[in-house]
Amino acid sequence: MNRCTRLLALVLIIANTSACTIRHVVEEDYPQYLTNNSGSAKLPKTDRAGAYILAPDTQHQSYEFRAAVTGEANLWVVEYGKMLDDTLMSADVQAAFGSLQKASDTSPKADGLLIFDLQSYTFRDFGAHVSLKISLMRGGQEVFSKVYTQDGKSQGGKMFWGGAFAQKNAVQQSTKLATDEILRQLIADLNTQAK
Numbered sequence: 001m002n003r004c005t006r007l008l009a010l011v012l013i014i015a016n017t018s019a020c021t022i023r024h025v026v027e028e029d030y031p032q033y034l035t036n037n038s039g040s041a042k043l044p045k046t047d048r049a050g051a052y053i054l055a056p057d058t059q060h061q062s063y064e065f066r067a068a069v070t071g072e073a074n075l076w077v078v079e080y081g082k083m084l085d086d087t088l089m090s091a092d093v094q095a096a097f098g099s100l101q102k103a104s105d106t107s108p109k110a111d112g113l114l115i116f117d118l119q120s121y122t123f124r125d126f127g128a129h130v131s132l133k134i135s136l137m138r139g140g141q142e143v144f145s146k147v148y149t150q151d152g153k154s155q156g157g158k159m160f161w162g163g164a165f166a167q168k169n170a171v172q173q174s175t176k177l178a179t180d181e182i183l184r185q186l187i188a189d190l191n192t193q194a195k
Contacts, residue, residue, distance in 0.1 A: 023075045026171045027082045033172045034090045041180045043096035048112060048190040049136060051103040052088055054081055055117035063121050078171060080121040080130070087179050088116075096187060106137060113137040114186075119147060128152035128174040134186055136193070144193055148185055152178035 058081040066072050087093060088100060103113055119131035129151050136144040152174030 020073065021075050022073055023077060024168055025077045025079070026168055026175075027079045027086070029168075030083050030172055031086050031090075033169070034086060034092075034176070037176065038091050041092040041096075041176075041183070043092055043180065043184055044187050044191070045096055045098070046187045046190050047098055048193065049097060049114045050099060050112045051101045052114040052116060053103045053106060054085060055115060058084070058116055058118040061118055061121065063123070065123055076123070076168075076171060078121065078123060078175070080118055080175070083172075083175060084116060084118070084132075084179065087176070087183075092180075093183065096183070106140075111138055119149075123171055123174070126170070126174075128171065128178045130175070130178045130182065132179075132182055134182075136190065144189070146186075146189060148182040150178040150181045150185075152176070 061079065061081045063078045063080065065076050065078075066074060085102070089102070094100060100114075106113060106115065113136070115135040115137065117133040117135070119133055120129070121131075122129045129149075131147060131149040133145065133147045135142050
């Protein structure tokens with residue numbers, strides 16, 4: 001091996017092992033993403049719940065991953081609880097529920113209280129995968145509970161062609177599509193429940 005080839009190999013090894021990690025928090029501009037995509041959810045309407053709370057583990061959830069197609073130096077951080085909170089406060093969800101307020105606790109006087117408890121969140125195979133337990137409380141009693149599992153639409157093309165520049169949008173879009181479908185199923189279930 002000639003000297004130039006050895007030097008190039010050494011530079012590549014050093015570059016691959018000492019590369020700085022670039023941290024991207026996906027939720028940071030998610031409220032703006034929701035505003036820009038307002039009206040796309042097309043959720044049915046319901047009047048069966050007026051408040052919600054996120055389970056403690058859901059509020060503080062953080063998921064990190066790297067994607068080879070967008071560069072291993074990029075670390076993508078998904079705080080699904082914060083994204084879910086943003087979604088529940090979005091114009092689309094507020095219109096679907098008439099009004100859905102964030103509660104501070106599971107007070108027995110809260111009627112029509114939804115409790116969102118994240119079971120799992122991953123982003124793999126170019127898409128979001130969400131499992132979310134949602135319970136409905138009335139007068140301090142649980143009257144409905146179900147685990148919803150949904151895969152967001154694959155964003156492989158966007159990630160391949162857009163690289164790291166498109167990765168955040170890919171995660172936001174796939175996550176939103178999965179969450180919207182869970183909410184669509186939830187509303188259908190709530191509307192079939194007796195008041």
